Every structure is written in C-alpha cells, then in structure tokens.
Amino acid sequence: MELVPAHEQIIFDYVTAAELEVAIKHEHIAFPPDEADSPEQFRYRFKHARHLFLGAFTVSAQTKGRKLIGHVCGTQSPVTYYTKESMSVHVPSSPSICVHSVVLLESYQKKGIGLQMMREYLLRIQRQNSTLEAENRQGKPERVLLVTHDDVRPFYEKAGFICKGKSDVVLGAGMWYEMSYPLKPSGSNPSK
Ligand SMILES: CC(C)(COP(=O)(O)OP(=O)(O)OC[C@H]1O[C@@H](n2cnc3c(N)ncnc32)[C@H](O)[C@@H]1OP(=O)(O)O)[C@@H](O)C(=O)NCCC(=O)NCCS
Numbered sequence: 549m550e551l552v553p554a555h556e557q558i559i560f561d562y563v564t565a566a567e568l569e570v571a572i573k574h575e576h577i578a579f580p581p582d583e584a585d586s587p588e589q590f591r592y593r594f595k596h597a598r599h600l601f602l603g604a605f606t607v608s609a610q611t612k613g614r615k616l617i618g619h620v621c622g623t624q625s626p627v628t629y630y631t632k633e634s635m636s637v638h639v640p641s642s643p644s645i646c647v648h649s650v651v652l653l654e655s656y657q658k659k660g661i662g663l664q665m666m667r668e669y670l671l672r673i674q675r676q677n678s679t680l681e682a683e684n685r686q687g688k689p690e691r692v693l694l695v696t697h698d699d700v701r702p703f704y705e706k707a708g709f710i711c712k713g714k715s716d717v718v719l720g721a722g723m724w725y726e727m728s729y730p731l732k733p734s735g736s737n738p739s740k
Contacts, residue, residue: 551659556606558661560668563603563619568594571603571619571651578651582720585649589636590621593648596638597623599676600645604652604665618652618661620669622692629726630693632717641687645673647694666707670729677731690731695724 552558563571572587579585594601604618623638625631625646634646647669652662670692677688695715696704705711709727717724 552606552656552661555610556608558617558664559605559607559614560602560665561605561614562598563594563601563616563621565594567603567616570616571601571621574616574619574651574653575649577653580720585635589648592636593621593623593638597621600624600673602665602669602672604656604661606656617656618665620647620650620665622647622694624689627693629712629728630695630715630717632719634693643690645689645692647692650694662703663706666704670707674731688731692729692731694727695719696727697722698725701725701727 568590572590575590576584600623601621602619603616605614606617607614622645623634624640624642625634625637625644626639626642627634627644627646630646634644635648650662650666652665673689673692680686680688692709694704694709695717701711704727707729709729712726712728715724715726
C-alpha cells in the first residue's frame, strides 16, 4: 500500500458551502453519468442534512487551507431498506440514515483512507445518537443503509456493514446489494 506523501495530513470534517461544488465534481469523476447523483441532489443534502455530509481533506504545510479529496453523504429516512426515493428526501428523526455517495479521489485510493472516512462517518452518527439520548430526545436513527455493487461489498463489510441480499433498486447498470449497519446502544464503539 503506497502511503500519503509525508507532507500531507488527512483530516475529516463536515463539508462547507464553498467545498460543495468540488464534491459534486468528484461525484461526476467517480461514477458513470447514469449512477452519479445530480448537483441538485447534492445541494439538497447539503441544505437539509449537512451533519451527514462528511469530507476527507488533505492539509499540508506547503499549501494554504485544506483540499477536499473525498466525501460521504446521506439523508435520514423512514424507510427500512434503501430506496431510490430516499436519495432526494431528508426526514429528520426517522429511523434510517441512507448513505447515497461514498467517493475518494483515485490518487488517494487503496491507502486505507476510504475505510477511515467511513468509520469516522459512523462514529459521528453514533456520537450524534449519544447526544440525543443524553438530552432525552426522540428520533434516534437505528441503522445506516446503502446499496453497493458486488465488487465493493468487502469494503463496506470491513466498515461493519452486513449484506442483506440483493436490492430492488434500479440505478444505472448492474445489480445492487443492500447493506445495513446497525447503530449500537450509546457508549459502545461502532468500529468494533
Ligand atoms: C470505494 C472507495 C471509497 C474505497 O476507498 P479506498 O480508500 O480505496 O479503500 P481502502 O484503501 O480504505 O480499503 C479498505 C479495504 O476495503 C477494500 N476495498 C476498497 N475498495 C474496494 C473495492 N472497490 N472493491 C473491493 N474491496 C475494496 C480493500 O481491499 C481494503 O482491504 P485491505 O485493507 O484488506 O486491502 C474508493 O475506492 C472510491 O471512491 N471508489 C470510487 C467510487 C465508488 O465506487 N464508491 C463506492 C460506491 S458503492
């Protein structure tokens, strides 16, 4: 596994309005046109669920600021399995978080960053749940859902997702598999 250059550090943080258009560009680089989510879907998710729109960034002493190199974004939904409709709707306080896009720029792939990013995403959701629980508030999500092609399944399984079988979702070419990550009671470590 090739390492990230020594002068670059990887950090994870929520995507800002200024970085949103870069994430949209990355989506269209990573996926074929019939699979890429639209700019409108991205802008909707950012507007309504930016606490579910995490970025991976490089920071370097040689450049000013941070550079977006990947993202995970989703919305909350009443569905119990992933649907195409969930891609364009955010229903706060509902039981599922549907992840719609997971992307890392090609030059940063296969270095373990994608898995770190996914684990960080799940950890933050788990923390948000702990806060809701501490404040005695209702509407904690119970699971994280997504669909994937067969070849990327091992990646999500390494992050702790369980494959629930073939999905009914039709999106571009090829078969999709339903993946589910059960959110654990607060206090437990989601990456274990
Ligand atoms: C999927 C993606 C986010 C993975 O990021 P990454 O940084 O390359 O993955 P990592 O290096 O963290 O890989 C972690 C583990 O998952 C496995 N894995 C990663 N990508 C995989 C893939 N495409 N297929 C199968 N396994 C994969 C790796 O083998 C690795 O296991 P190992 O450590 O035992 O070798 C990245 O490849 C990507 O953005 N791809 C293009 C967009 C895409 O396909 N997104 C997913 C849509 S469902």
